[in-house]
Amino acid sequence: MTDRHPELEALDALLEHTWAELLSRPVAANFLTSPASADRRMLALYLIQAYHYASHTSRNQAAVGVSMRTSNVHYLKYVYEHALEEVGHELMALHDLRALGVAIEDPARDMPAPLPETEVLIAYLYYVANFGNPVQRLGYSYWAESAYGVGQSFLDGITARMNLGREQLTFFHVHADIDAKHANDVEKALLKACETPADWKAVRRAAETSLRLNWAMIEAEFAEWEKLEAGEPSDYTLLNQLSQEVSSS
Amino acid sequence: MTDRHPELEALDALLEHTWAELLSRPVAANFLTSPASADRRMLALYLIQAYHYASHTSRNQAAVGVSMRTSNVHYLKYVYEHALEEVGHELMALHDLRALGVAIEDPARDMPAPLPETEVLIAYLYYVANFGNPVQRLGYSYWAESAYGVGQSFLDGITARMNLGREQLTFFHVHADIDAKHANDVEKALLKACETPADWKAVRRAAETSLRLNWAMIEAEFAEWEKLEAGEPSDYTLLNQLSQEVSSS
Amino acid sequence: MTDRHPELEALDALLEHTWAELLSRPVAANFLTSPASADRRMLALYLIQAYHYASHTSRNQAAVGVSMRTSNVHYLKYVYEHALEEVGHELMALHDLRALGVAIEDPARDMPAPLPETEVLIAYLYYVANFGNPVQRLGYSYWAESAYGVGQSFLDGITARMNLGREQLTFFHVHADIDAKHANDVEKALLKACETPADWKAVRRAAETSLRLNWAMIEAEFAEWEKLEAGEPSDYTLLNQLSQEVSSS
């Protein structure tokens, strides 16, 4: 027996379906048996992208409030609370990159550029914040705050295969912890902020689209790892030094 | 004996000097003996402007974070915390207007437009958020959070002369209470965020300019009251009904 | 013998390579023998997306100038000239939709929503305008202004198969005409605005990324057509009426 809101159930069903499709594709399905999941360059590729999109997360969250022309006190409070909590999360990605041994002294100078797919994800989150239905960004938060559940088996796998400790994976572990609380907040915010079927439809669209863009980013990280592995030109060749350190350990 | 930071002392001195000049002008100097300070239309004129600028305060505060291209975790946290705390303050002004008897059912439809001087103040706060030194907006917060101290004698005067209770002046009393806490926050934020003489200079400039624009708004409210008193055309003639109610009470 | 700038040659080579890959995929390779290329619903799906992104083109072009913090007179002139020339191009798409028989009286009310892939393209063009290297948006203009060359065989094919006249395809024909002039402008603007290898790299990245997003939009139009053909749920079922009209002609 459940009294879950039917619109939340519809959103859950959509995301479950989308995740299932994405996880059945080769990159996910074969990941834990691929050499990539034992290669710290793969993790570094992920963390570099995380550094970039996390640098924008609190900004595009706050932009929802700046762009809103109507007043919805409860939702605006959620927006700024959430923007506040996301400040500086890129520094966890930076910490983990350094813990892996990536030589980044000054990120403004040394951090490799994001992949195009990372920029597309960032771009979409600003668009979602600045245009259209202001509640739609909750669709992104909704799956993002619970994604570390989906990612747990990957995280366990790479932790074991790359021989890493919790202190080298703060970006994941801290998010997994705080996101338990956040997921609950997002659900409450959705139930308060969504007043019409059009609101829920906008949320579903932004949820599915941002999840697909996020996954496209992850597949692009894998493709970039394949380039490194094949010795092809890449903006990330500085990670090859890392790879050698790992294999010598 | 004091260990107050010399830049804070310079900022205090500038604001003290500016306040002294503004308060010596006729509108302030004669206010408590003017019929305006016993006329609820004057208070309503103030609250209508407060409704308008308060509708933008959390937005132009959050805009500082959205516009910043560099990362300063401590300052960004201050920015979003403060944006969060300012959400919905326009509703206190709306409450007080209704408590005074101003007939505003739906603010989007019934609230009179702001005075031009109010729009200029709002405009400047967005400019300060979007252009130039990102710490400069603290100059506005610095004086604004302590202004209710300066305003206390005016508040006491109109409370007595207009025969009002605390429940009709929530905008002032709630701000006076929370601003004690905020003033302290702003000072800490200033000391952390300002790293160079240029930062402090930008803060001083934004502080003085926004204080002067704020005062120009108040003087414009008085000028509009004079129009109402003289029976001249005004966008605020709906307040004349209020005046009659007051005089009949 | 040629004196073409080596950076332009590199950009051309990248785009040629990218186009070749995209056009070799099933949607393009099989299009002219697919029933889709004889089905006006397919054209309408394209034009609805064109309506949406063209509504943003002059805005995200002008946004480059609004966001620039440095002054580059020649480039700013290009930006506003180009924004000017793009104003209202969505009306050609609207005209053609109506000429096809799609019942859109008031676009604000009757125009179907864009596909998610269309929003992602729009989002990316705003991002390119507002963040990063301000010259990078020329990468989009560069391929977009010459794309009607690539599209000519498709245009000829659908014109014949759908039995359409030039007056029902103004969006394509007008663009093909004015883009001859524009392509030349973009090339000149690139040669003036790009001063460093980093500028050219940013242009190449934005060119390839926006071309891929544009193509993802076209493939999504095809996938939506397949849904209509299969009688599946779609936001575009109003086009089925159109299809019947066509088959009866």
Next chain:
Amino acid sequence: MTDRHPELEALDALLEHTWAELLSRPVAANFLTSPASADRRMLALYLIQAYHYASHTSRNQAAVGVSMRTSNVHYLKYVYEHALEEVGHELMALHDLRALGVAIEDPARDMPAPLPETEVLIAYLYYVANFGNPVQRLGYSYWAESAYGVGQSFLDGITARMNLGREQLTFFHVHADIDAKHANDVEKALLKACETPADWKAVRRAAETSLRLNWAMIEAEFAEWEKLEAGEPSDYTLLNQLSQEVSSS
């Protein structure tokens, strides 16, 4: 006999009344007999402000188009045409400053900061572009394009008293020339873009407010000149060198 639109007549009457009031104040009324009108420091103070606000003019003009959520092809074309024509006008102010002998090699480094009143004017023009009725910015253009008429007697006066040639006053002379054309454009744009009394009211408000802010800037230039004359601290003391050159000529 006249067929001038009554709303244009009302706008003209408002501006005539406002100009009359501003020009009757001491700064204007006494200017041509004040030593300031023979002192190149005064002109330089004006040109430095002109450099700053002109750097924003085409941007805040284009921002009207970027911010508009509705489509008005004629008005959008006016917006971008006008943005285009305003590009780079700050360079005329820079040219004239150099012709006067002000040592500005790299403006980003050497140009003195704007006065606060100049920033307030710039801030208001962005606000007018980004908030409220999108046609309201025409109110600024309307008086700005014809202001060189009002300024002609001042221009003649200072040209004679400062012993300047046309080639040192390009900012004024070029504007006077092109503004004859522009004033006509603005009038046409107003008549097309304003459809309701509320549109005209928004235009009148923005016209009067921006004119008053512009004049406040000019009075602030005069106050700054008085500081220089009195040997008081100022951000513009580099102009004192200029004054000596003038008096020695």
